[in-house]
Amino acid sequence: MDVNWFPGHMAKTLREMRDQVKLVDLVIETCDARIPESSRNPELDRLLGQKPRILVLNKADLADPNQTAKWLNYYQQKNIPVLAAEGNRRASLDPLRKLIIAMNQHKIDNAKAKGRLIRPIRVMVAGIPNTGKSTIINALTGKKAAITADRPGVTRTAKWAKSGTELELLDTPGVLWPKLGSPSSQRRLAASGAIKDDVLPLEEIAMEVLFDLSHDYPELIMNRYKLEQLAIEPLTLMEDACRKRGCILSGNRLDLTRFAVLFLDELRGGKIGRITLERPER
Ligand SMILES: Nc1nc2c(ncn2[C@@H]2O[C@H](COP(=O)(O)OP(=O)(O)OP(=O)(O)O)[C@@H](O)[C@H]2O)c(=O)[nH]1
Numbered sequence: 259m260d261v262n263w264f265p266g267h268m269a270k271t272l273r274e275m276r277d278q279v280k281l282v283d284l285v286i287e288t289c290d291a292r293i294p295e296s297s298r299n300p301e302l303d304r305l306l307g308q309k310p311r312i313l314v315l316n317k318a319d320l321a322d323p324n325q326t327a328k329w330l331n332y333y334q335q336k337n338i339p340v341l342a343a344e345g346n347r348r349a350s351l352d353p354l355r356k357l358i359i360a361m362n363q364h365k366i367d368n369a370k371a372k373g374r375l376i377r378p379i380r381v382m383v384a385g386i387p388n389t390g391k392s393t394i395i396n397a398l399t400g401k402k403a404a405i406t407a408d409r410p411g412v413t414r415t416a417k418w419a420k421s422g423t424e425l426e427l428l429d430t431p432g433v434l435w436p437k438l439g440s441p442s443s444q445r446r447l448a449a450s451g452a453i454k455d456d457v458l459p460l461e462e463i464a465m466e467v468l469f470d471l472s473h474d475y476p477e478l479i480m481n482r483y484k485l486e487q488l489a490i491e492p493l494t495l496m497e498d499a500c501r502k503r504g505c506i507l508s509g510n511r512l513d514l515t516r517f518a519v520l521f522l523d524e525l526r527g528g529k530i531g532r533i534t535l536e537r538p539e540r
């Protein structure tokens with residue numbers, strides 16, 4: 259894949275975040291629970307330094323719960339504070355709110371002991387595009403102030419929001435990094451919806467991801483595309499699924515482009531089932 263996923267505004271956002279991070283007590287790093295490793299931006303490590311951080315595996319409702327449990331364990335082993343969440347379900351964020359407060363309790367106690375005013379805890383929400391940063395902020399504040407949509411690049415400028423008297427949250431635009439990981443990691447990122455579709459080779463991505471899923475979740479793929487068996491060759495598998503799904507042009511030619519768009523849409527929307535594209539042990 260040779261695509262431009264690092265437009266100028268992302269570099270600018272990273273520069274701005276470098277200044278903003280000095281103002282906050284803690285950072286929430288959102289990633290996509292279906293690709294917990296590929297959806298973490300290594301630039302954030304450099305930028306955030308030693309700033310306390312909570313990793314949120316968001317969109318957990320779309321991920322395979324068994325794999326999410328393994329990923330949580332994996333990050334806990336690395337002493338990274340981590341939670342699974344469903345940004346669009348407010349109650350699922352209660353543990354996050356509690357953890358933010360617990361990680362800052364010493365500052366609250368300190369202010370109390372000195373008879374000072376307790377100021378709100380300042381939290382930056384950062385992560386790659388389309389991982390639910392703005393959705394989480396709306397859920398925590400109980401307002402729909404931040405615009406959200408199922409495409410990358412929705413939030414264009416950083417913005418503060420208040421959650422009661424306890425928290426101040428900084429929504430930031432999603433950022434990728436110039437040298438994304440391995441080709442398969444890039445494909446998973448693309449499939450998750452983190453990169454703008456118009457710069458992507460959608461057929462290639464759909465073919466490879468469908469093929470991977472046919473190994474990890476054979477029943478889900480057979481059921482969704484009404485396949486009696488799964489071809490062992492990626493293109494043949496995609497052609498079989500394309501035919502069954504009725505993506506056919508005049509002269510009985512297969513419309514692989516239409517199938518790729520449809521498949522990625524179904525995958526992103528959770529219609530194939532709860533799937534995780536990466537496993538911690540691999
Ligand atoms: N199924 C599901 N969808 C979610 C969840 N969290 C967010 N979404 C959806 O994911 C899409 C992206 O959410 P946003 O909050 O706009 O993501 P963002 O990280 O702010 O994206 P950028 O501003 O582009 O960086 C929206 O359609 C949300 O409704 C979740 O936990 N589960």
Ligand SMILES: [Mg+2]
Pocket residue numbers: 391392393405406412413429430431432
């Ligand atoms: Mg946003």
